[in-house]
Amino acid sequence: MKTAFFALLVREMKKWYRTPVFFIVSMAQPIIWVVLFGSAFDITRLFGNLPPQAIAAIMNTEFMGAKNYISFLSGGIMTVTILFASMVSGMSLIWDRRFGYLAKLMVSPIRRETVFMTKVFSSIIKGIVQASIIFVVVIIMPSGLILGSGFGIVDLLTIYFVLFLCALIFSSLFVMIAVRTTKWETAMGIANFLNLPLMFASTALFPSSAMPGWLKFIAVRNPISYAANTLRILTIKGSLSGALINTVMLNIAYLSAYAVIALVAGFIISYFTLTDTSYS
Amino acid sequence: MKSIVVKDLAKRYSNGTEAVKGISFELEKGEIFGMVGPNGAGKTTTIKMITTLTTITSGDAFVSGIDVKKHPEKVRRIIGMVPQDLSVDDDLHGFENLVLSGKLYGMDTKLAVKKANMLLDFFDLTEFKDKDVGSYSGGMKKRLDLASGLMHEPEVLFLDEPTLGLDTQTRSKIWDYVKRLNKELNMTILVTTHYLEEADMLCNRIAIVDFGKIVALDKPSALKEGIGNSVMMVKVKNDLEKTKKLIENIDGVGEITMYKEDLKVTLKRMEVAPAILETMYSNKITLERLSIKEPSLDDVFIHYTGAALRDREEKTDSMAMRRTMRRMRQ
Numbered sequence: 001m002k003t004a005f006f007a008l009l010v011r012e013m014k015k016w017y018r019t020p021v022f023f024i025v026s027m028a029q030p031i032i033w034v035v036l037f038g039s040a041f042d043i044t045r046l047f048g049n050l051p052p053q054a055i056a057a058i059m060n061t062e063f064m065g066a067k068n069y070i071s072f073l074s075g076g077i078m079t080v081t082i083l084f085a086s087m088v089s090g091m092s093l094i095w096d097r098r099f100g101y102l103a104k105l106m107v108s109p110i111r112r113e114t115v116f117m118t119k120v121f122s123s124i125i126k127g128i129v130q131a132s133i134i135f136v137v138v139i140i141m142p143s144g145l146i147l148g149s150g151f152g153i154v155d156l157l158t159i160y161f162v163l164f165l166c167a168l169i170f171s172s173l174f175v176m177i178a179v180r181t182t183k184w185e186t187a188m189g190i191a192n193f194l195n196l197p198l199m200f201a202s203t204a205l206f207p208s209s210a211m212p213g214w215l216k217f218i219a220v221r222n223p224i225s226y227a228a229n230t231l232r233i234l235t236i237k238g239s240l241s242g243a244l245i246n247t248v249m250l251n252i253a254y255l256s257a258y259a260v261i262a263l264v265a266g267f268i269i270s271y272f273t274l275t276d277t278s279y280s
Numbered sequence: 281m282k283s284i285v286v287k288d289l290a291k292r293y294s295n296g297t298e299a300v301k302g303i304s305f306e307l308e309k310g311e312i313f314g315m316v317g318p319n320g321a322g323k324t325t326t327i328k329m330i331t332t333l334t335t336i337t338s339g340d341a342f343v344s345g346i347d348v349k350k351h352p353e354k355v356r357r358i359i360g361m362v363p364q365d366l367s368v369d370d371d372l373h374g375f376e377n378l379v380l381s382g383k384l385y386g387m388d389t390k391l392a393v394k395k396a397n398m399l400l401d402f403f404d405l406t407e408f409k410d411k412d413v414g415s416y417s418g419g420m421k422k423r424l425d426l427a428s429g430l431m432h433e434p435e436v437l438f439l440d441e442p443t444l445g446l447d448t449q450t451r452s453k454i455w456d457y458v459k460r461l462n463k464e465l466n467m468t469i470l471v472t473t474h475y476l477e478e479a480d481m482l483c484n485r486i487a488i489v490d491f492g493k494i495v496a497l498d499k500p501s502a503l504k505e506g507i508g509n510s511v512m513m514v515k516v517k518n519d520l521e522k523t524k525k526l527i528e529n530i531d532g533v534g535e536i537t538m539y540k541e542d543l544k545v546t547l548k549r550m551e552v553a554p555a556i557l558e559t560m561y562s563n564k565i566t567l568e569r570l571s572i573k574e575p576s577l578d579d580v581f582i583h584y585t586g587a588a589l590r591d592r593e594e595k596t597d598s599m600a601m602r603r604t605m606r607r608m609r610q
């Protein structure tokens with residue numbers, strides 16, 4: 001049912017841009033993140049007295065050769081933006097249930113998975129738009145992201161593919177939570193319970209070398225880390241060598257695996273949960 | 281072919297509530313069938329089972345001959361359902377809501393736009409078609425919800441408490457639309473309500489539901505006749521005692537008591553009324569005032585359930601009402 005899928009996707013988009021406060025907040029929030037995180041946590045200031053060569057050496061080993069902290073942070077913030085955007089829009093399914101719209105969908109002949117897919121894809125679009133805004137802001141802001149020399153269209157496309165996979169994973173996850181919970185409060189609780197650990201037990205904000213062993217163990221397996229690291233390589237390093245290309249490919253493979261698992265789980269859960277609206 | 285066939289339908293929710301305990305009925309094409317009963321009687325649950333919204337615990341349901349359990353997706357194509365709580369999207373315009381509903385049924389844009397405009401016209405909403413539904417009144421939202429359930433021209437329409445929480449004027453307007461739909465399109469309509477007068481006026485047949493069971497099912501007139509006993513109040517200029525004696529002997533007259541200055545005559549059948557008048561006329565008894573009260577559906581309800589619907593409702597109704605009002609304000 002392509003007609004229904006696209007019509008519902010358009011519905012989500014209209015609801016998004018027609019709620020100005022919500023739209024502006026969702027646009028402004030990531031920018032505030034960059035500015036706050038970028039200046040509050042400018043780790044390189046800690047190296048104040050070190051000679052420039054020493055700083056460069058640390059940046060090289062610990063911060064993937066970023067020229068400044070924002071350059072390191074950008075990939076992380078873009079990823080985390082995707083995480084939060086996925087949460088907000090994925091869980092809008094709960095409002096659809098609460099305000100009765102889900103009942104309309106359920107009694108119509110559309111496939112139960114279509115409901116899931118429209119939520120996932122609208123939340124991917126929203127997440128990618130927000131991440132793009134971040135991307136533009138960090139590039140144009142003073143002492144912002146310094147792109148590696150040789151950054152090209154292939155890198156850009158790869159960035160977007162990574163953002164897409166990342167959004168697919170988290171949107172599926174949050175839509176799944178929304179499908180299973182009837183109460184907004186419960187879903188919010190679960191989401192917050194997941195979000196902060198997901199964000200901090202990752203290399204989104206800090207390199208893993210600063211982490212204790214157990215945290216590092218989790219962090220390197222966290223899809224956020226795969227996404228953030230890949231974005232970093234793509235933005236900071238410029239034209240990629242063979243070894244880096246392999247790393248990027250491997251990370252994308254991991255992300256794809258996560259995405260497939262999340263998608264299949266979401267399909268199954270929606271299929272079985274949305275067949276019976278025992279909501280009252 | 282029957283529009284709806286329901287056989288021994290039962291529902292037990294996962295928390296153990298037995299909401300419906302074996303309900304059977306059949307609807308002819310073009311019939312308006314009412315399910316009446318207090319809150320919690322199981323009306324919504326019955327509709328949800330027939331419309332594939334919740335699983336059937338036991339029994340069977342068929343819509344236009346299609347087995348609901350075996351082919352839910354086929355049933356969804358031919359039914360329209362307007363749930364108890366509003367199911368329109370407040371963030372979209374009225375027109376957009378309808379077009380989207382059409383597309384859920386696979387309509388192309390052109391057809392959906394055409395149908396949407398027709399229905400907006402039918403429900404007197406054309407003027408507001410490009411306004412946010414959030415700005416609609418409760419009655420307008422309900423009409424839009426009705427329109428939305430009709431976009432795909434369903435064979436059978438389910439209306440769950442279509443007038444709950446609406447003011448009297450809006451209510452009668454909604455019923456007008458429903459009657460027209462039924463007349464002009466010969467649409468089969470299953471409607472639930474707990475306004476007995478409305479069911480009485482609108483429905484060809486009524487099922488009275490109580491505690492998950494149908495306790496009576498018939499034409500409203502038959503239901504009322506079934507419990508018999510219309511009451512005739514007579515006031516005469518002449519001697520009351522003499523009048524009483526005269527009437528007492530007529531076949532079909534039950535108990536006669538005094539009520540203030542009037543005689544309260546219980547009629548076992550409506551048809552005795554003319555006989556009483558004839559007797560009085562031929563005996564030169566002058567009537568001062570006369571009224572006949574047929575049993576109402578309220579009486580029928582009391583007869584079959586042992587309680588007035590209003591009493592049964594008191595607790596739950598205000599809650600449901602508040603929920604609806606809250607919802608409508610959003």
Ligand SMILES: Nc1ncnc2c1ncn2[C@@H]1O[C@H](COP(=O)(O)OP(=O)(O)O)[C@@H](O)[C@H]1O
Pocket residue numbers: 277278279280293294295297298299317318319320321322323324325326
């Ligand atoms: N999702 C549900 N889970 C458990 N019990 C329910 C659910 N929905 C309704 N019930 C119960 O089933 C009974 C019938 O409810 P319902 O069908 O809504 O009645 P009505 O529509 O006649 O007011 C009530 O006791 C109600 O509390």
Ligand SMILES: [Mg+2]
Pocket residue numbers: 320323324325364440441
């Ligand atoms: Mg109900």
